[in-house]
Amino acid sequence: MYFSREMQEASLKLSRKWEDxxxxxxxxxxxxxxxxxxxxxxxxxxLYTPEDIKDINFAEEIxxxxxxxxxRGNQVTGYRGRYWTxxxxxxxxxAQDTNNRWQMLLREGQTGLSTAFDFPTLxxxxxxSPKALGEVGxxxxxxxxxxxxxxxxxxxxxxxVTTSMTINPPATVLLAMYCxxxxxxxxxxxxxxxxxxxxxxxxFIAQKTFMCPPEPSVKLISDTVEFCTKSVPRxxxxxxxxxxxxEAGSTAIQELAFTLRDGIEYVEDVIRRKGLNVDxxxxxxxxxxxxxxxxxxxxxxxxxxxxxxxxIMRDRFHAKDPRSxxxxxxxxxxxxxxxxxxxxxxxxxxxxEALAAVLGGTQSLxxxxxxxxxxxxxxxxxxxxxxTQQILAEETGVANTIDPLGGSYFIxxxxxxxxxxxxxxxHKIDDLGGMIAAIEKGFPQMEISEAAYRFQQQxxxxxxxxxxxxxxxxxxxxPLPLVDIDExxxxxxxxxxxDVRRKRDNKAVKKSLDDIRGACKKGDNVMPCCxxxxxxxxxxxxxxxxxxxxxxxxxxxxxx
Amino acid sequence: MPERKIRVMVAKPGLxxxxxxxxxxxxxxxxxxxxxxxxxCHQTPEQIAAAAIQExxxxxxxxxxxxAHRILFPRVVELLREKDADDITVIGGGIIPEQDFxxxxxxxxxxxxxxxxxxxxxxxxxxxxxxPTSAEFL
Numbered sequence: 103m104y105f106s107r108e109m110q111e112a113s114l115k116l117s118r119k120w121e122d123x124x125x126x127x128x129x130x131x132x133x134x135x136x137x138x139x140x141x142x143x144x145x146x147x148x149l150y151t152p153e154d155i156k157d158i159n160f161a162e163e164i165x166x167x168x169x170x171x172x173x174r175g176n177q178v179t180g181y182r183g184r185y186w187t188x189x190x191x192x193x194x195x196x197a198q199d200t201n202n203r204w205q206m207l208l209r210e211g212q213t214g215l216s217t218a219f220d221f222p223t224l225x226x227x228x229x230x231s232p233k234a235l236g237e238v239g240x241x242x243x244x245x246x247x248x249x250x251x252x253x254x255x256x257x258x259x260x261x262x263v264t265t266s267m268t269i270n271p272p273a274t275v276l277l278a279m280y281c282x283x284x285x286x287x288x289x290x291x292x293x294x295x296x297x298x299x300x301x302x303x304x305x306f307i308a309q310k311t312f313m314c315p316p317e318p319s320v321k322l323i324s325d326t327v328e329f330c331t332k333s334v335p336r337x338x339x340x341x342x343x344x345x346x347x348x349e350a351g352s353t354a355i356q357e358l359a360f361t362l363r364d365g366i367e368y369v370e371d372v373i374r375r376k377g378l379n380v381d382x383x384x385x386x387x388x389x390x391x392x393x394x395x396x397x398x399x400x401x402x403x404x405x406x407x408x409x410x411x412x413x414i415m416r417d418r419f420h421a422k423d424p425r426s427x428x429x430x431x432x433x434x435x436x437x438x439x440x441x442x443x444x445x446x447x448x449x450x451x452x453x454x455e456a457l458a459a460v461l462g463g464t465q466s467l468x469x470x471x472x473x474x475x476x477x478x479x480x481x482x483x484x485x486x487x488x489x490t491q492q493i494l495a496e497e498t499g500v501a502n503t504i505d506p507l508g509g510s511y512f513i514x515x516x517x518x519x520x521x522x523x524x525x526x527x528x529h530k531i532d533d534l535g536g537m538i539a540a541i542e543k544g545f546p547q548m549e550i551s552e553a554a555y556r557f558q559q560q561x562x563x564x565x566x567x568x569x570x571x572x573x574x575x576x577x578x579x580x581p582l583p584l585v586d587i588d589e590x591x592x593x594x595x596x597x598x599x600x601d602v603r604r605k606r607d608n609k610a611v612k613k614s615l616d617d618i619r620g621a622c623k624k625g626d627n628v629m630p631c632c633x634x635x636x637x638x639x640x641x642x643x644x645x646x647x648x649x650x651x652x653x654x655x656x657x658x659x660x661x662x
Numbered sequence: 663m664p665e666r667k668i669r670v671m672v673a674k675p676g677l678x679x680x681x682x683x684x685x686x687x688x689x690x691x692x693x694x695x696x697x698x699x700x701x702x703c704h705q706t707p708e709q710i711a712a713a714a715i716q717e718x719x720x721x722x723x724x725x726x727x728x729x730a731h732r733i734l735f736p737r738v739v740e741l742l743r744e745k746d747a748d749d750i751t752v753i754g755g756g757i758i759p760e761q762d763f764x765x766x767x768x769x770x771x772x773x774x775x776x777x778x779x780x781x782x783x784x785x786x787x788x789x790x791x792x793x794p795t796s797a798e799f800l
Contacts, residue, residue, distance in 0.1 A: 221676065221677035221678060221679075221728055221730075222677060224677070225677045225704070227677070232706070233677060233704075233706065234677070235676070235706075235730070235733055235734070235737075236676060236729075236730030236731075236732065236733030236734050237676055237677050237678075237728055237729075237730045240728055240729035240730060241678075241728045241729060305679075309679050310679030310681055310703045310704075311679050349680075349682070350681070350682050351682050351685075351686070438682070441777070441778065442757075442776060442777050442778060443778055475757070475777070476757065476759060477729070477757075477759065551685050551686075551689065554682050554685065554686050555685075555686050555689045555690070558686050558690075558781060559781070561780075562780045562781050562782060568778075571777075571778045572778075572780075584759055584761070586759075587729065589733075657702070657704075658674075658681075658702030658703040658704060659702060660700045660701060660702030660703075661685075661702075662684075662685040662688040662689055662700050
């Protein structure tokens, strides 16, 4: 870092002078708090100087965009050629309701689609299952059969717009529906692009949307990776997700470490089970991070993530293709940072978090709507959230230059510290025998519980602040109009499902389900049979019931 | 009358997996000196009612963030009533719009705690409203 011994001495002298001045000043002007920490409770120093980054080798550890270690970005031209994708996560009620929202968002300048499914769909149950009681269409769109899926994609140019689907246990089924829908619309599989979240490990760790035990869950993921590698080359096969880990209460370091370790587990499984070469499938792996309220910590986390994944792919898996080394990621602003109290303040929180994501170099972004803490977003609220991204991209100038904070003493020092702490976790999980073994021991779950509880205690003690909640609370309210999903949505959805069951060829359905059962038992790839099954109008649950029957069901162990 | 610890069950009805609040509360109740049973996610109202009776708890705390509370919370109260276990107090929390409070209170939910409620306020409410000695002598 220093260019000469004289420079270093001069700098150290100045730093010491400043330290003396601080001690003098503190006598009359004490600090407001004993500890200054990030939202993750990481201590931050008062000042960072060249001393903090003196050991950094610029060429090897920082470098330039598009070159190892990709700290400053994957793309050589940054956001100048293309902004991040404005991708709002949305889904509500019926397929028709969701399609209407999508059309509105595309009209307003959204550049990619992202699907929120309701809980029955996420868990592999049909809308008329007793388990679906009260949940149909509530947290997202209800999809039971290919007919619903076709209604969802009505008027969407599948060869132009990429679609992300937040779907995990039934990811094979939804991917099959996407492929079948493209086929029906005459779009070749080589032309479609999108993402399935398809990350089961973080479900056991944090989001708790699971169906089968970890081992067969990972097998199904490897099936999709193998299938897409051969047949759907533009598909992002897994979105390895830290978002939900963070929302469940983890620290930034835990989010980073557990996510990358999950990624390692998937890469190992595909290589071992499918015999693919790492460079055949690694370029289509993608990631998904949270952008929480602590601005600099988030930027550093994202930068560290890129450098760590590049090292993992190069040193652990010996990948050769540069694209295998790229950590490409979607970001969502932090739902858990929003407050039901004084909800208009959420616009400001989301703006700061979105800015962090952009400065962290995200490829794709969802900005939360101000009312998302209370209900599904209204049209007006989602428009403000989308405009937030457009203002950042096109008015503020923050996208003009790549990694504008790179080289800052603070940013580089914090990036290094976060990376080091994340490696410690990754090594710990390696020692436990990998992520599945760690999950079975409850390790990541209990680490997150501990962090979540600590944050809540600090909030209650006033050591951490949430404006409008534990400070500056007011009685005056400016009520928001809340979106309410009527119970009629459920009745109508169940009626549509029953109509499909009546009119379809039940013999063909039974045969295709038997084929899936056979593939599961033999350990074959389920994807080709899955596509046949959805084309024959087998329901989501019918296919998932086969998985449950063959692989067994996973129940929440209820750790806290 | 002999004092005994308050027995609390934290339960997650429905398919909702948002369990951060439930887990934090389970820890908090444990630290407050209560005996705690946590069901984990994805419980049907029937499972919750049966477990509450079997575990002989004084209180069930339901947590739901998916919007299914209007159907699932009253159902738990109803099932406890059907099994003559309405001495078990049921409270709820999660993403519950204020406009739903009245129907939930009418259905027999005794208190609702939404985001922003401090841990202390919930513990205080339970200590004030649950008398663990009384149930044994009814």
